[in-house]
Amino acid sequence: MSPPSTTPLRRVLIVEDEPKLAAVVSDYLKAAAFETRIVGDGRHVVDAVKADKPDLVLLDLMLPGRDGLDVCRALRAFSDVPIVMMTAKVEEIDRLIGLELGADDYICKPFSPREVVARVKAILRRSQRSDTAAAEAQSSDAGLVINEERYTASFNDQLLDLTPVEFRLLKTLAAAPGRVFSRDQLLDNLYTDHRVVTDRTVDSHIKNLRRKLDAASPEQELIRSIYGVGYKLEL
Known part of the structure; x- marks a missing residue:
């Protein structure tokens, strides 16, 4: 047995x-x-x-x-x-x-x-x-640190004041820096029932996340828009 x-x-x-x-x-x-x-x-x-x-x-x-x-x-x-x-x-x-x-x-x-x-x-x-994907992207040489246990993220040693959705969004992008994620792929990581959430929802969260990252690094555009495709994180 x-x-x-x-x-x-x-x-x-x-x-x-x-x-x-x-x-x-x-x-x-x-x-x-x-x-x-x-x-x-x-x-x-x-x-x-x-x-x-x-x-x-x-x-x-x-x-x-x-x-x-x-x-x-x-x-x-x-x-x-x-x-x-x-x-x-x-x-x-x-x-x-x-x-x-x-x-x-x-x-x-x-x-x-x-x-x-x-x-x-x-x-x-x-x-x-x-x-699992996020665990592989806990930190980077570029200064981004994601702590899932404490549910915190920081950039250049500056704590980012993120909402839960913004945290999940950053976690997804940081799992593969340089990779372009479509809006649907981002929605799949933010919500399960993505059919009732519009593309504008992702754009709104990206806008807020960009603003907070820019405050920690004004000279560097970390989240880039790829026209007609989606977004990527550049570290």
Whole structure:
């Protein structure tokens, strides 16, 4: 008989105020070898994430105490944990608002619990690939240092005040200096449900990231636009 696996189970925090639905999703995730915790009140989510450090958060949009969008905003103030919003509100404006606040994906109710499990696995695989690529680009001779554990980045010893999305964007570009990334490729590393995010979203984040890098190195243009293609980081 082979020895039991010592690989720790991935943890999913389920934020859902419908007990039956939360229990069903939890059962399916446990059957797929995930650990789960259920929180039914929006006011308790931040403390749960800080205490448990889950690998992913399934976040209902309509919650008692504190709505999902506000919770997402609060989580993104200190954590880059993947967030999947669960909602019956399918209007595009709600989807855009959620993604702009830092959600990684959306799943609309009613949904199949199997679909939730598949989506969770896909996002965690993508997150792991992104982390691996970024780990290879922790620092460079040109003065860029990315610290994933502390979730900080600095250039020329000057700390960059980045949002979570800007941090992921810089991390992606820094994984391959000189490589031209298309907007779609950048979106794939920023959001999972890239179909509801426009090219202008990437351009807006690039603009903000450029401004912060320029403040640390006014004489050097680090992010260059390649007309009709995308962006690259030059170090």
